[in-house]
Amino acid sequence: QVQLQQSGAELAKPGSSVKISCKASGYTFTSYYISWIKQTTGQGLEYIGYINTGSGGTNYNEKFKGKATLTVDKSSSTAFMQLSSLTPDDSAVYYCARKADFDYWGQGVMVTVSS
């Protein structure tokens, strides 16, 4: 069965970076894009961008350019998102999701930015 297994919760200090992962199983990893979504209580769901898991090509929401960097390791069927120059506004739950319709989602990673 299709699964997207994300890494664990992160507690980070302002100004630092975190890198969260999304390991896919149950399907051919390179067949479908992986997208990333941010969820906060105040802003709801926000689309960050996607990565073409075959070519590594990326497309970002302008709002997250310079904040998020998407990469992929085909050998381990894992997608990554690095968030840099963290501020308290980056505190959120981050999801990865498969395909254009987001038909499968990871369980989410809570990132907390606090000094």
Added chain:
Amino acid sequence: DIQMTQSPASLSASLEEIVTITCQASQDIGNWLAWYQQKPGKSPQLLIHSATSLADGIPSRFSGSRSGTQYSLKISRLQVEDTGIYYCLQRYSNPRTFGGGTKLELK
């Protein structure tokens, strides 16, 4: 960016009642709309894709429709397990944008 205006923000309904949630797109998005259900502490789950197509494993009491740039999610006979927050998503253009969500509770 395309704005998705979702209504109502919250809704309380009785068991077996018919429930309708709507999303209004700020411009034409064709049928590039999906609906999701999210339960507390869980990831969103795809219910409807391409405006009207039921996702795999989703009960047939859920249905989607479109009238111009207005999209609706209908639950024909509300069940206990249907409580949660519902979101629409447009994937016509980047950045994809979500509606603000509808919190559905049982009366």
